[in-house]
Amino acid sequence: MVEVAKVVDARGSFCPGPLMELIRALKSVEVGQAVEVYSEDQGSLKDIPAWAEKAGHKLIEIKDYGDYRGFIVEKGEKKSRRRKKE
């Protein structure tokens, strides 16, 4: 089971708030750890899975808490760059 290292409550915030909160939170955890972001914005259902896939992170689960959802995203490896700095 992936460890949820950080929970971010982005309820009351609407697009692009929850996604921006997730991006910020993922910067502060290690690869393999997960972040759960709470969102009540319907747009997150589309935005967060699409962004996670593009960025190379793994959407583990979308929890339904009734009035809001919890998106659990596991941090993936940083994508390699074409030109690496020496």
Added chain:
Amino acid sequence: MADKAKIVIIGAGTGGTIVANKLNKKLKRKAEITVIDPEFKHIYQPGYLFQIVGRETEKGLIRDGTKLLPKKSKKVRAAVDRVDLEKQVVYTNDNQEIPYDYLIIASGSRLVPQKLEWWNDKIHQFYTPQGAAKVYDHLKDMTEGTIVISIASMPYKCPPAPLEAALLIDDYLRRKKIRDKFNIVFTSPINRAFSIETVNTIVQPLMEDRGIDVRTFFNVDEVDTEEKVLYSLEGEEIDYDMLIMIPPHEAQPFIEKSGIPHEEGGWVEVDRETLKVKNYDNVYAIGDTTNLPISKAGSTAHNQAPIIAKNILASIKNSNKVYKYDGHVQCFFITEIGKSLFIDFNYTNPPYPGKPSRRYWWFKLAFKELYYRFVAKGIV
């Protein structure tokens, strides 16, 4: 409370200036208004977009802020060091102590590119008069290449501005008949070019029709200004010849230092309707400095100012009446020289801007003088 209510306003930008004038009109002799600002240099910031394509000058945008404020208001030329919310005193960095009965935080946002270790002056920005002038100086000498317009992080002032910049640069190059020598790339951190979906349905296709390469889900990770490459967190890379980036924004440092309720970045937590700062009945925040999920723009402050003025007046009169801000924002969105959209929305009604029109362009063009003559002075 003494005979005259002491109202202190931190910041003489759009929000602070309009609210000072509104209060002065309503309160006459019932209050003593003090405005604290380090410079009293009032800048008409929408003009930066005209500057980047050589249609406005730094001098044309700036006015003496003291002349826009009520004559009888006290003007304190200093930066705020901290606020003691319990003692109700503002301390300036030159050791003045300014007590208040009502406080209005109108200290705006500040640019913090220094928070990004890779930022340097090879990256262009147009959120200062000097930066905007530099963009034009560089642009006018370019004959070919890739111009990238990008957003370092959210939130930032005037959400349409980077999109308008891309469209205006496209227009500028077309007028010079060299557009075919350029690639224009626009990057957006979210899954569309503009955050408000009803506006995006008009603007993103318009940008794409004009040959602007819109890259979505592009969150800036780093810039290599030697190699001229922009990297995203999502693993994309863009080579550029000229990079124009919206720098990160934060609220003023005295907010965190004073323990004023705030979110990350220092954005003050306010009630979205009364505009009172969380837990404080006599402290308000206006404009960019709030944590409200609406545009950080002059129009927002313009619509909030009368609400704050009326609520303070009601409090001074011991009335229970509460005035509420409905989230109203309206702005022009330039699509080319000669055409603009008009965007008008509030907390519950999204904007439906229609098509770009010449009428709104003329209004946008006239607005600088209207702003300085009527809006800033609280007349409209």
